[in-house]
Amino acid sequence: MSTAAPAVASATRKTLPRPSPTRQFGAIVRSEWTKLWSVRSTLWSLLVTVAIIIGLGALFCVARVARADRLDPRELRNFDPTGFSLNGIFLAQLAVGVLGVLVITSEYATGQIRATFGATPQRHLVLAAKVAVFMAVVLVVGLVACFAAFLIGQGILSAKFHEAALGDPGVLRAVVGGAVYLSVLGALGIGLGTILRRTAGAIAALVGLLLILPILVNFLPSPWSTDINKYLPLQAGSALFHTVARTSTELSLWVGFAVFCAYAVVSLAAGAVLLARRDA
Amino acid sequence: MIEALGLSKRYGSTVAVDDLSFTVGDGRVTGFLGPNGAGKSTTMRLIVGLDAPSAGRITVNGRPYHERRFPLHEVGALLEAKAVHPGRSARNHLRWLADSNRIPRARVDEVLEQVGLSTVARKRYGTFSLGMSQRLGIAAALLGDPEVLLLDEPVNGLDPEGIQWVRRLLRSLASEGRTVFVSSHLMSEMALTADHLIVIGRGRLIADASVSDVIAQASANHVKVVSPQAPALRSLITAAGAGVEADGDDALIVTGLECRDVGTIAANAGITLYELSRQEASLEEAFMEMTRDSAEYLADPDVAGSVA
Secondary structure, eight states: OOSOOOOOOOOOSOOSOOOOSOOHHHHHHHHHHHHHHTSHHHHHHHHHHHHHHHHHHHHHHHHHHHTGGGOOHHHHTTOOHHHHHTTTHHHHHHHHHHHHHHHHHHHHHHTHHHHHHHHOOOHHHHHHHHHHHHHHHHHHHHHHHHHHHHHHHHHHHTTTSOOOOTTSTTHHHHHHHHHHHHHHHHHHHHHHHHHHOOHHHHHHHHHIIIIIHHHHHHTSOTTHHHHHHTTSHHHHHHGGGOSSOSSTTSOOHHHHHHHHHHHHHHHHHHHHHHHHHSOO | OEEEEEEEEEETTEEEEEEEEEEEOTTEEEEEEOOTTSSHHHHHHHHTTSSOOSEEEEEETTBOGGGOSSGGGTEEEEOOTTOSOTTSBHHHHHHHHHHHTTOOTHHHHHHHHHHTOGGGTTSBGGGOOHHHHHHHHHHHHHTTOOSEEEEESTTTTOOHHHHHHHHHHHHHHHHTTOEEEEEESOHHHHHHHOSEEEEEETTEEEEEEEHHHHHHHHTTTEEEEEOTTHHHHHHHHHHTTOEEEEOSSSEEEEESOOHHHHHHHHHHHTOOOSEEEEOOOOHHHHHHHHHTTTOSSOOOHHHHHHHO
16 A cells, blocks of 8 residues: 555534435436446447448448449449448447447446445346446447448449438438447347346357357248348348348338347346346 | 344355344444354345345345435445456546435545545556555445445455554444444454454354453353362362363363362362463454354364464
8 A cells, every 4th residue: 555544534424415315317327427438448449339330331332432343233233322331330230239248247247236236226227327328328429420431431432323312212311220220239238248247148149149140040941041030130120221121031121120129128128127136 | 223133045055144133233333253154245245235135134224225215325335345347447436336326526535535545546446456445445335424334344455554544444433323334254353343243153143242241251260270280189170060171281271160269279278379360262262162163164173283
């Protein structure tokens, strides 16, 4: 200890005002906000997310422009310039999902979760506050990244292709949809983290659900593979940031989005039930 | 005030806490003593509602902890000093705690000052020593200026100066009328700090008494007598119906007789005495005596002796 021993303060009793037991959720939200921004990994992960969405999107667009004269006619049919400029989301979703997992598993890993539940015995409210804060942050960061990726991407594509404008049908929905997709995915990460409590396990579950399961399902004979695939989260949710249906078998836009949200809702509900039952 | 009534906690087939009933009163330091694995930390977790009891109930100031919305204003706890995210600064750790219970942020700097961590308030927790962690844990417990304080092994890892500081802090908190409940496996520490002791072993209550009573109980009627005629004295004492054990060549430890009884027996037989004294057991010995049957991990005394 480099610090000198302090004198024991002769504290007078009850100098702190007792708050009324109302507005508890606001207090927890503020607390979770403080937690989120007081570790460096949050800022870095979000910056990486933005960089991937903008950078990868631009890279895809540059590549397409470079190969514009030699593209297969099939590649030109049904071209979705909006969705194309947002392709970075497919990689960035991993950063968001992992950060969502860490929102809760990092507390279990350090044992800090016991301080959290000691300060707020209403565990479901803690979970709700975590989800609210993280979804809001990801939504804002996602909006910035998706609008930037869209505008930069269209700027690049316009050299050789007919670019999309925000006023075109479905375009604004797709750009905003990219941010909404990431935000819901973050909630799914928190849900899986709450159920599994371990960082490695929850990340494995997330990657498995998003990326591995579709590969495995493809090994099934059709029509089972296509019937099942359209209900998997990536397939069901990613229509939200495209303006053109990519396959004839995918769910309609809003049905797909509802299915995608159901994954997050179910995982969070299961997590909330387990939180109430388990010892912390 | 903390009240446990028939409190039990099982983890699978392991019984961690077994039908505990006790009351921790205001205005004094109550030591919670027991060997490692006795169930002290489990009991602490049950108090703050982190674990749910398998049977019985435990209340703080008359109601279960988890019924509170902002519990830190009423109950402050140090359960595990190390349970802090390593990337967060001490100040930010206390800030999120303060925010969650609507405690003014100015209070964070106050308690950091109080525990002597002001100069390292902005340092990442990962760089903290165990002693600094303990101080941060104590700061967190003090944050809401609570009436009830629970501290699980607060002096672990502190230097002698830090230990003295914790002692003075606990006494001063108790003198303000607060309930102070401190666990320790160090009897000597509790002898200096606590007014009252609750002793448990294997999850069961062994003693619930003042420190002086616990010592007196364990050292009742131990008399040491040293005589060049120890064997003769020994048979006389045995004949009087008291217990006696040899303690070296010339010394005897007598149980069941007072000094004056032993002196009278010796004088009547014309036996010379070099020493005759009442033996006060230390709290440590009292504790060993009480918990001998309930210690979870006992070293084989022969093996331990040969190593030493």
